[in-house]
Structures are given as structure tokens and as C-alpha cells.
Amino acid sequence: MTRLDTTDRAYDVVLFGATGFVGTLTAEHLAARAPKGLRWAVAGRSEQRLRALCDRLPGGDAIGVLPADAHDPDAMRALAGQARVVATATGPYQVHGERLVAACADLGTDYVDLCGEPEFVDLMYVRHEARARETGARLVHAAGFESVPYDLGTSFTVRHLPEGVPLTVDVFVSAGGMFSGGTFASALGQFARVRHLVAAARDRRRYEPRLVGRRVAAPASAPRFVGEVGAWAVPLPTVDPWIVCRSARALERYGPDFRYRQYAAVRRLPIAVGGVVAVGALAAAAQVPAVRRRLSDRYPPGEGPSAEKRERSWFSLRFVGEGAGRRVFTEVTGGDPGYGATAAMFGEAALALALDDLPDTAGQVTTAVAMGDALTERLRHAGLRFRVAATR
Numbered sequence: 001m002t003r004l005d006t007t008d009r010a011y012d013v014v015l016f017g018a019t020g021f022v023g024t025l026t027a028e029h030l031a032a033r034a035p036k037g038l039r040w041a042v043a044g045r046s047e048q049r050l051r052a053l054c055d056r057l058p059g060g061d062a063i064g065v066l067p068a069d070a071h072d073p074d075a076m077r078a079l080a081g082q083a084r085v086v087a088t089a090t091g092p093y094q095v096h097g098e099r100l101v102a103a104c105a106d107l108g109t110d111y112v113d114l115c116g117e118p119e120f121v122d123l124m125y126v127r128h129e130a131r132a133r134e135t136g137a138r139l140v141h142a143a144g145f146e147s148v149p150y151d152l153g154t155s156f157t158v159r160h161l162p163e164g165v166p167l168t169v170d171v172f173v174s175a176g177g178m179f180s181g182g183t184f185a186s187a188l189g190q191f192a193r194v195r196h197l198v199a200a201a202r203d204r205r206r207y208e209p210r211l212v213g214r215r216v217a218a219p220a221s222a223p224r225f226v227g228e229v230g231a232w233a234v235p236l237p238t239v240d241p242w243i244v245c246r247s248a249r250a251l252e253r254y255g256p257d258f259r260y261r262q263y264a265a266v267r268r269l270p271i272a273v274g275g276v277v278a279v280g281a282l283a284a285a286a287q288v289p290a291v292r293r294r295l296s297d298r299y300p301p302g303e304g305p306s307a308e309k310r311e312r313s314w315f316s317l318r319f320v321g322e323g324a325g326r327r328v329f330t331e332v333t334g335g336d337p338g339y340g341a342t343a344a345m346f347g348e349a350a351l352a353l354a355l356d357d358l359p360d361t362a363g364q365v366t367t368a369v370a371m372g373d374a375l376t377e378r379l380r381h382a383g384l385r386f387r388v389a390a391t392r
Contacts (some may be wrong), residue, residue: 004136006083006084006109009082011064012039012040012355013030013038013083014040015030015040015088016079017043017089018042019050020089022304022339022346025342029347029382031063033351033382035355040064041064042063042064042066043065043068047067051065070097084353085112085350085353088114093117093120094193097120104139105131105139110354111139114142114143119193119196124364126204126207133362137362138361138363138370140364142240143345144342144343145315146238147239149332149345151244151367152376153386155247156330156386160330161323162323163255164256165256165324166323169260169320169321170260171262172265173264173315175313214255219259220235222235223235228320229318233265233266235261235264236264246366247369255323304338305339313335315334318330328388328390329390330389333385334383335383341384344383345384348379353370356371
């Protein structure tokens with residue numbers, strides 16, 4: 001790895017897709033929390049909307065405005081060439097994302113997104129990982145509610161378990177809030193592209209170095225009642241286990257044999273059964289183009305709930321870690337998962353890449369690998385809570 005020098009670029013951080021719903025919340029977060037002297041800009045298709053956004057933000061006259069179209073390779077290269085870090089909220093990424101990833105990988109620009117699409121993550125690894133390693137670019141996907149609290153929460157839990165022994169971590173998710181339109185669109189797209197998703201994962205395995213002397217797994221499991229959390233545990237079909245396992249592959253602290261499982265924690269059995277049926281129905285509906293379009297129109301990306309609804313939203317992740325006879329129970333909690341907390345995680349990840357003293361990494365890396373403790377501390381200051389609830 002030879003990291004390209006990006007210190008003379010015009011901006012420390014460029015936020016692309018800044019006028020979308022989560023993009024706007026992220027811009028507001030950056031305007032409120034970015035340190036004095038941070039050189040940052042907002043970017044997107046409409047210069048008029050970008051300038052209107054800056055007019056509403058404190059210190060908006062010092063924020064750069066960069067009109068750019070995600071489907072124009074020259075525009076994406078020009079955008080990446082002006083920034084040390086590009087944070088993009090423009091999804092679904094399978095449709096809008098690759099040109100920017102390619103430009104950042106080629107120019108040594110750090111990249112962070114909100115992508116919860118396993119197919120896209122795997123394709124970007126196959127197509128751009130090698131070049132990013134050559135230039136020193138860090139390509140960080142899933143830096144919102146998918147998958148920051150799971151990734152950093154697992155890392156936090158592992159640090160409270162013995163070293164050098166097989167470890168298991170189970171996480172149980174409770175939340176009160178709405179999913180984002182972008183997350184819904186990504187889920188629909190992935191359900192409709194199962195064969196492509198499997199093919200992309202297979203291609204990645206051909207290129208990804210194999211673990212030697214260690215094992216990492218996220219096995220499927222059936223719904224079950226878990227007395228320790230007093231709830232039914234329903235497996236979740238999300239990108240999070242993939243992200244957590246990639247952190248475990250990269251970090252020996254996760255031990256010689258690491259297993260991760262993730263569940264929704266549901267108090268009542270009928271609701272648990274209904275959730276399983278609903279996910280199956282959504283997957284089936286996604287196979288029919290006309291139905292998929294109607295669902296996409298109902299929950300379009302770029303829209304979201306009112307500030308009052310977001311204020312009432314919350315999430316709680318309960319981790320149960322075990323190794324060498326020791327058990328630790330940890331928690332990660334925060335506010336509105338789909339929007340407010342996601343914007344904070346996303347914005348702080350961009351700031352960490354731009355400003356913090358981080359491990360020397362490059363290529364496609366996770367938040368735990370690229371930012372680890374630095375991002376955890378940033379999120380604590382931003383209102384998330386990481387704590388050890390009990391040990392046995």
C-alpha cells in the first residue's frame with residue numbers, strides 16, 4: 001500500500017446526496033458538530049437545492065456546493081478529486097453507487113456510505129478492492145444503523161471476553177421507529193436479485209484471501225425463545241452479519257473460532273410469527289415487477305417521518321458474548337434508528353476518517369477495522385450508549 005497524498009485537496013469531507021432525507025439530517029449533524037476549520041461541501045444533482053440547504057444551515061456560507069450527477073463518471077471523478085473523504089447517501093447503491101466507488105478507489109479518496117446491499121458490497125470488493133489498496137483509499141460500507149451499532153457493539157463485547165479462545169456473540173434487537181425509504185428500496189432490490197446476490201458472494205470468495213488457522217461464521221438458526229432477554233428471537237435477513245464477520249476475519253482479537261448470530265427480540269409469539277410471514281411475503285412480492293414498483297412508490301427513498309415521530313423513536317441492542325466459561329452482557333442504545341441515529345453514525349464516521357488518528361488500513365474495510373475505538377467514542381459523545389450490563 002502506498003497512500004496517495006490528499007492533504008492539498010479543497011475539502012476534508014464532501015457529503016454527496018445531501019438534499020435527500022437522511023442526507024439533509026447528516027448535513028445538519030455536520031453543521032452542528034464539525035470542528036471549526038473543517039473544510040466541507042455538500043453535493044448532489046441540483047445546485048439550487050444544495051444552495052437552499054446551505055442557507056438553512058448554521059455557517060452555511062462557508063459550506064461548499066458541488067453539483068454532480070451519480071451517473072456521470074467524469075463528474076464522480078471530479079468530485080472524488082476534490083475531497084479527502086466522500087460520504088454518499090445516494091442509494092439504492094446498486095443503481096447509483098459504483099461510479100463514485102471507482103473514482104474514490106482510483107484517486108485514493110476515503111469513501112463511506114449507508115449501503116445495506118450485500119450484492120453491491122461484494123461487487124465493489126471484486127472490482128475495486130485491489131486498486132483501493134494500491135492508492136490507500138478506505139472503502140467503508142454500511143455506516144448507518146446498518147451496520148455500525150452491530151459492528152462496534154460486537155467489537156465492544158469481544159474486548160470484555162478472554163483472548164485467544166473460541167468466542168460466540170448473539171445480539172437481540174429491539175426498536176421503536178420507522179425504517180427509511182432507502183433501506184426499504186434496498187431490501188426490495190435485494191429480494192428481487194437473489195441469484196445475483198449469490199453470484200456476487202461466490203465471486204468475492206474467489207478473490208478474498210482464505211483464513212488460515214482461524215474460523216469465522218454466522219450460521220442460520222430457527223426462531224426460539226431466549227429466557228435471558230425474555231423474548232422470542234427471530235433471525236434477521238440483513239447485511240449486518242456479513243459486516244461483523246468481515247471485522248472478525250480481519251481482527252485476531254475475535255479469537256481462533258468466532259460465531260455471530262443476530263435476532264429481532266419479540267415479546268409475543270404471534271408477533272414473531274407475523275414478522276416471519278411478513279418478510280416472506282415481502283420477498284415473494286419483490287419477484288413481481290408491478291408489485292415491487294407499487295411498494296417502492298409507497299415508501300420512496302428521500303422521504304421520512306416528522307421530527308416529532310423521530311424524537312419518539314429508539315433502538316436497543318443486547319449482546320450476549322461467551323468464551324472460556326465467561327459470559328458478558330452488553331448493550332448499545334440510541335434514538336431514532338432509521339434516520340436520526342443513522343445520520344449521526346454516518347456523519348461521525350466521515351469525520352473520523354477525515355480527522356482522527358486511525359489504524360493504517362486500506363481497501364474495503366468495516367467501521368470496526370477502519371475506525372474502531374475512535375468512532376465508538378465519537379458516537380458516545382453524539383448520544384449513543386455503549387455499556388456492560390452484567391458479567392458471569
